[in-house]
Amino acid sequence: MSWNRTAKRAPAQEGTVPLPYADRAEAGRVLAARLAPMGLDGAVVLALPRGGVPVGFEVARRLRSPLEVLVTRKIGFPPQPELGVGAIAEGGEPVFDRGLLDRLGLTEDDMAATVRAERAELDRRVAAYRGGRSLPDVAGRAAVVVDDGLATGGTARAAVRALRGRGPSRLVLAVPVGAEDTVRSLAAEVDDLVVPAAPWDFRAVGQWYRDFGQLTDRDVTGWLERAGNGCGEFR
Incomplete structure (x- = not known):
């Protein structure tokens, strides 16, 4: 298609x-x-x-x-990291599933620590790959x-x-x-x-x-x- x-x-x-x-x-x-x-x-x-x-x-x-x-890196729900509530790509801002965040009772600010950790892993992979x-x-x-x-x-x-x-x-x-x-x-x-x-x-x-x-x-x-x-x- x-x-x-x-x-x-x-x-x-x-x-x-x-x-x-x-x-x-x-x-x-x-x-x-x-x-x-x-x-x-x-x-x-x-x-x-x-x-x-x-x-x-x-x-x-x-x-x-x-x-x-x-x-890119998935941004996971901290108690259940395999559940992706968003993602981030190098050079871009986090993109969240706002509906899922609402259902989980979370805000983007609640995810700040997770976003920082995923940015760090993203940077590591950029260095490893390129x-x-x-x-x-x-x-x-x-x-x-x-x-x-x-x-x-x-x-x-x-x-x-x-x-x-x-x-x-x-x-x-x-x-x-x-x-x-x-x-x-x-x-x-x-x-x-x-x-x-x-x-x-x-x-x-x-x-x-x-x-x-x-x-x-x-x-x-x-x-x-x-x-x-x-x-x-x-x-």
């Missing part, structure tokens, strides 16, 4: 995508095939670590684009944000909002699979949203991959090295 900012509803799915994907690499190749005809010459591909990086590698290779990471490299300049060029899937969409929303402030000429969010309600809610945040599959019975991203193993920081840097040490030429 493909959405754009002016679309009133989602168009028909563009062909059948066999699910589950074998792994993130296969998902990336399927996603890349959908992106290739979109006229994204000169784009930069920004993958959300960790799981988005092998997907982004395949996209960047097909588009002949540089690959880099855009680091060393001294800064984010590529996307002003006046297309930027393609890639992840391995959309569940609640919190980190993707934080990422595209942070990136929008950097002035890309075209902002694309591309994921191999996502929850349809989340996909629809994110359509207004970007110029193009490319999602080959949005199954009706979506419960979790990993449900749609046969191999959905956990990735490490070393895995991330390895994919970037294969792509040319980040923003370089593919080897």
Whole structure:
């Protein structure tokens, strides 16, 4: 499926995508095939670590684009950290699920200590993944944000909002699979949203991959090295 900012509803799915994907690499190749005809010459591909990086590698290779990471962190409910109440991306402000905060009886000020801790971990990961490299300049060029899937969409929303402030000429969010309600809610945040599959019975991203193993920081840097040490030429 493909959405754009002016679309009133989602168009028909563009062909059948066999699910589950074998792994993130296969998902990336399927996603890349959908992106290739979109006229994204000169784009930069920004993958959300960790799981988005092998997907982004395949996209960047097909588009002949540089690959880099855009680091995000979930902001968890302190008594239950796996419950995300928001997210933050490098260079951006926290993006909260205000409805969920209200239901939990919390304010943004209540989350200040958690936000500080997540900023510190975000900075650590930026240093681990990129060393001294800064984010590529996307002003006046297309930027393609890639992840391995959309569940609640919190980190993707934080990422595209942070990136929008950097002035890309075209902002694309591309994921191999996502929850349809989340996909629809994110359509207004970007110029193009490319999602080959949005199954009706979506419960979790990993449900749609046969191999959905956990990735490490070393895995991330390895994919970037294969792509040319980040923003370089593919080897």
